[in-house]
Amino acid sequence: MILRCMAALMLLAASFARGQEDTGKEVVGNVVVRVFHVTDGDPKAAGDKAKPLAQAAVDKLQKEEHLKFAHYSGIGVDTKPLYRSYENWAQPLGGSDEVMVRFEAQSKPTGGSARLGLELWLSRKKVLKTDAEVSAEKPLYVLGPAWRGGRLLISVALAPKPKGGS
Numbered sequence: 001m002i003l004r005c006m007a008a009l010m011l012l013a014a015s016f017a018r019g020q021e022d023t024g025k026e027v028v029g030n031v032v033v034r035v036f037h038v039t040d041g042d043p044k045a046a047g048d049k050a051k052p053l054a055q056a057a058v059d060k061l062q063k064e065e066h067l068k069f070a071h072y073s074g075i076g077v078d079t080k081p082l083y084r085s086y087e088n089w090a091q092p093l094g095g096s097d098e099v100m101v102r103f104e105a106q107s108k109p110t111g112g113s114a115r116l117g118l119e120l121w122l123s124r125k126k127v128l129k130t131d132a133e134v135s136a137e138k139p140l141y142v143l144g145p146a147w148r149g150g151r152l153l154i155s156v157a158l159a160p161k162p163k164g165g166s
Contacts, residue, residue, distance in 0.1 A: 029082040029109045030159035031116070031134075033090035033101045035075050036061075038143075039150025043071035046148055050075045067141060067153065079159055082116075084108065092154075098123055099144075101156060106131060113138070114158055120144075136160040 036053070037046035038061075050073035053061075061067045076092035076099070087104040091097065102119040113135035120128040120142055132140045139157030 023084060025086065026084040027081040028084050028105060029114060030079050031082050031088070031090065031103055032077065032079045032155075032157050032159045033092045034077045034155040034157075035092045035099055036153040036155070037073045037075050037148065037150050038067070038069040038071070038153045039148075040070045041149040043073055043150075045150065046073045046075060061141075061153075064141065066143065069150070071150075072153075082109070082114065082158070087117075097121075099152070099154065101154070103156065109158065112136065112158070112161070116156070118156060120154060132156070134158055 037043070037050055039045065043050070043052070053072040053074055058072050061072060076094060078090040078092040080088045080090045080103075082088070082103070082105050084105060087102055090101045090103070091099070092101075093099050100121040102121065104117045106115040106117055108114070113133050115131060115133045117131055118129070118140070119126055122145065128142060130140075134140050134157050136158050139155045142154045142156075144152035144154055
């Protein structure tokens with residue numbers, strides 16, 4: 001009799017657990033992490049996979065005094081979902097752990113921006129931990145270490161909302 005009651009309770013608990021949804025897994029946006037090579041020297045030093053940026057992107061970057069360089073090349077990008085209550089990791093260099101960004105929402109995105117808890121990891125070492133408000137139009141830029149005759153520049157932004165989307 002006791003075994004039957006215990007089995008019934010276990011079945012009831014299992015069915016109740018299946019019926020509960022984890023609201024923390026709700027995707028509330030997407031985060032785009034980009035890595036650029038910026039230099040006043042030879043842009044070819046970044047390698048064959050580096051692609052020059054469009055002039056509109058260069059103009060936007062050069063509006064920031066500390067981001068003025070002669071050449072800008074894109075070397076990696078990763079887009080990951082922004083969960084309501086869970087952290088996520090972006091690896092913009094093709095799955096390499098040389099540059100990784102950990103992020104989590106501190107609030108639900110409103111008005112096209114969101115407050116994120118961010119960590120920047122370079123070569124498996126945490127080099128920056130911060131909270132920042134980002135949007136598609138106003139990314140967070142982190143001028144990284146010297147690399148191949150220039151510097152790495154890491155950008156963290158919300159992905160633009162699809163046209164006609166909510």
